[in-house]
Every structure is written in structure tokens, then in C-alpha cells.
Amino acid sequence: MLKMIHRRTFFKTTAAFAAGSMVLPAVSCSGIFGKTIGLQLYTVRDQLKEDWDGTLNRLAEIGYNSVEAAGYNLSEGTFYGLSPKAFAQKLDALGMPLHSSHTVFENRDAEKVFADAAEAGCQYVVYPFLPEEFRKNINGYKATAAKLNRMGEIANNYGIRFGYHNHxxxxxxxxxxxxxxxxxxxxxFEMVTFELDLYWVTRAGYDPVEYIKKYPGRFELWHVKDMVKTEDMFFAPAGYGRIDFERIFDEKNTAGMKLFFVEQDSFRTFDPMESVEMSYNYLRKASFI
Known part of the structure; x- marks a missing residue:
């Protein structure tokens, strides 16, 4: 049965990608260098708590022109303490529109999540982490897939593309x-896309390129995250580790990639703001993007 689904997915990928694209307005946020380079704000979570305005201003100064949120509060309906509209206006004024948001939620809250995301101007809402209770066996993953399909249907009603982020x-x-x-x-594929985290795929022992080719058109979002060359496989600024981003970006059309976001979970050699600037400068100069 799974092989049959895989074959249907493979042959219908192009049509599915086109259908998904119709839901969303085209991304048009290229900066002065003609590139859209986003940041997942989880990367600078501590800095945002310490200096909200200063951190956002610095990210804009560095050159980031796209943002993925990680601070949506479901009970309050706010992003980092601001209403969806106020948060979007803040980012828009800095030239860093909110293109995506990470939110863990259940179907009972889907209408609220997507309504708030739509008010904030999000193009994507991404389910970022699967709790352990749902990943103990195959049935747990199948039940999760069914849940994601239902969420995707609701997201489509709000003009939002729904996705899942891997570890x-x-x-x-x-x-x-x-x-x-x-x-x-x-x-x-018409209801659910995926945010391919290049670091975690590599950490799991898989080749991102091979996975993209196995499931073409399914990865509209990417997390660009690097890995140090030592055995501990710690996080690194993009371009300062072992991951061959040029080889992966050569397959961006195969993947159906629309947007990518720099993310770094933890830091060791460089502080967060230094690291995000290093990642940005590497990607800005990269000829393959």
C-alpha cells in the first residue's frame, strides 16, 4: 500500500506543487542583493527576551528579509506578546515580513491558530515537533499523518500552506x-508540505539530496543549519561546517523549495548574533542561491 502511495506521489508531484502554489501569493521579498534569506527566530530566542527591539533591528541591519516565528502563544493569540497584526506591522517596518510560524497544536485549536496566522500575514504554519507518545510505532505515525491532513484542510480555508518540520x-x-x-x-501533498531541516536529516545518517529526489516537490521550506566537522556533530553557522549546501541547493527546484530559514539551535564558539551574521554573509555571497 505504501509503495502505491509513493508512486502516486511521485507522478503527481508537479501537479500537487502547482496546486499548493495557487493557495499562496508569490514570495516577493528579495533584498538589495536579490535574495530572500530568512531566519527562524528560535535562533535568537534569548536575545529577544533581553532586548526585543534591539535584536530585531540588528537582524534587519545584517540583511535578513524574511522571518519564521517560534513565539506564538495559543491561549493569548499573540506573537511574542503582540497581536498578530501588530507583530506583522513591526516586522514589515523592518523589511522582514513574517512568512512562516512554528506552532504545536491539536485539531481542536486549528481554526484559531490559522485565523491568527492569517491576520499576521503568514504564508505557512509549520508543526515543528512530534511528541514522543506519537512516535513509538508505525500506527502513531499513521495517526499523525491523518491529523496533519485534517490540519492542512483547515489551513487551506485560510489561504495558508501547512507543513511539518523534521528532526x-x-x-x-x-x-x-x-x-x-x-x-x-x-x-x-495538496494539504501538507514539509520543512526539510538539512542538519537533522544529515544527523540521522541520510543524504538530503537523495531524500529530495525520493520525494520531489514535497519540501517547500528548508532549515539551513550546519554541522561541525568533529565527531560530536554540534551545530555550526551555515557555511562553517560539513554540509555541502551547494549540492543541496542544486536540487531546490526538484524539492519545490519556496523559502529557506537559517536556524541554529545552540552555540559554542560564536555567540548567537555573531553566528547569524556569519550564516547570512555566507548565503548572501553564495552563487548557488
């Missing part, structure tokens, strides 16, 4: 399958 645990083998394969093959 490494989705690539663990279970009865010859991986959770990631199940999610990709059991979700409707």
Missing part, C-alpha cells in the same frame, strides 16, 4: 520503514 527521530527504522517515509507517503 532526526523520524528517520528511525520501524519494521523496515521510517516515520518520515510514513508521514510523507500518508499525507496528501
Amino acid at each position: 532526526a527521530f523520524e528517520f528511525e527504522k520501524m519494521d523496515g520503514q521510517t516515520g518520515m517515509d510514513i508521514l510523507l507517503e500518508e499525507t496528501d
